[in-house]
Amino acid sequence: MNRRTGWWLGALAVLLLGGLSLLLYLKARPYQQVIDHGPSPAAQANPYLAAELFLRGRGLAVSHAETLAVLPQTDPHGHTLLLFGERARMTPREVDQVLNWTRAGGRLVFVAESLWDARSQQSHDLLLDRVQLQQSLSKDLKAPAEDLQKDRYPALTKLYLEDEDAPAYAGFDTDFHLDDPHNLAQAWANSAKATHMMQLAYGLGTITVVTDAELWKNPHIGKYDNAWLLWYLSADTDVTLIFSTTHDGLWTLLWRYFAQAMVALLALLGLWLWQVSVRHGPVQMPAPAGRRQLQEHLRASADFLLRHNGQRALLQALQQDVLRRARRRHPGFDQLNVAEQWLALSRLTRQPTRAISQALSPVRNLRLSSAEFCRQVAHLQTLRNTL
Structure with a gap:
């Protein structure tokens, strides 16, 4: 394209732009419009x-x-x-x-x-x-109808x-x-x-x-x-x-401006609750009642007495049982003093007097260790079984 053609194209563009501007000037009319944006924040x-x-x-x-x-x-x-x-x-x-x-x-x-x-x-x-x-x-x-009409x-x-x-x-x-x-x-x-x-x-x-x-x-x-x-x-x-100005609470504002996020959060919470509520492994059936043995009942009864009555009550019960059997084996056992009773028990059970005195001594109101408690119970049971 030579220079002359370029000048012609430029002149044509200017004419078109000028004509369009003149048309807009003749047709356009200024006007005012009031846009209502609603009440102010105040x-x-x-x-x-x-x-x-x-x-x-x-x-x-x-x-x-x-x-x-x-x-x-x-x-x-x-x-x-x-x-x-x-x-x-x-x-x-x-x-x-x-x-x-x-x-x-x-x-x-x-x-x-x-x-x-x-x-x-x-x-x-x-x-x-x-x-x-x-x-x-x-x-x-009840207002008169004529008053309303006047x-x-x-x-x-x-x-x-x-x-x-x-x-x-x-x-x-x-x-x-x-x-x-x-x-x-x-x-x-x-x-x-x-x-x-x-x-x-x-x-x-x-x-x-x-x-x-x-x-x-x-x-x-x-x-x-x-x-x-x-x-x-x-x-x-x-x-x-x-007058009291009431303000929307946090949850109301969150639901108004973050509804999608709240729905997603509730869905995640529901999925988490569903996941943690699912059982892991098969359901364990309850054990049949007929499988319990006499030994289990005795052990359970002993555990119950130990929890509710304490060690002292159990030891005192064994001591009373030993003395009751001694009365049957030795007439006049109750008329003997404590030392004579221990000698009589030593002859009947063939146990040393010192062991008998330790077993039948008054039980102190102190909690014994498991080993000490078992030792005293075993000793008293040996005396009782010997009589």
Whole structure:
């Protein structure tokens, strides 16, 4: 290929590239696209993060904790305590601590956790029982049908304030209802069928009981007047939000991120258990009971007596047997003193007196060696067999 042909090819490539660029310029249109990556790690760790940010934006100082350990250091005056965490393990001492804090001037907002049990006359929610309010299911109530028809928003909870023409609307869970059997509540908020918030004075402070706190979590706080209601309950105070953040355990995390490895590990464990449980060699049949000889029974009986009674009892039994046979062979044996008895036994058995004295001497409460024990038993048996 000569130089002229190369120039023509280069010019053609430039023209094609320029034409393509012009076409893209005329046809391409810039646009913006928002990609939702889901909640941030902070929002996932704190379900009330949006509520905290909203209250801080209204000028309130907000802190959160997982336990009531912060309560002794918290001044009740000008302070709101939001108890939105699990209270199943709340002790009577902690209930007294919270109520004393409220009585001294604090604001307390908590969620009713249990239903009222008419049979036991309690709800097993210590804090709810102490403020003498009761929670039940809305479906058990009998509301007039005409009230439901007149209500434009029957599923929303209405809070009526003085000098306001329209109520504030909140998205409480309408499945639950609060009841005030002793007429202690001074303010409340209802949906078309049930009551979902009650407020009563308690000493120098106030207590607000709600059926749920889901409306103040991140996905729902921006709906209706949910955020405003939370600010209304804690206005002009510092806020401490107490809730427990549950973290996934080790096994849950391992199964979530290493499922294949966990399955392989379980399979290996099963194979190992199967391998160690396999019998090695043929099954040994039990020995027939008829093969045992009299000598084996005697040996087993002697071993049993030795284990349970000891050496001393066996030796004393042999000594008594020797003396009993001596009484039969020698009349008046019991009237003789010990030395005369040993002389009489020496004449009857033709054994030296020293050997007889060693065999019939009182047995000491000491454990003998196997050889010494066998020697004494053999000596006593020789005396007994001779008589």
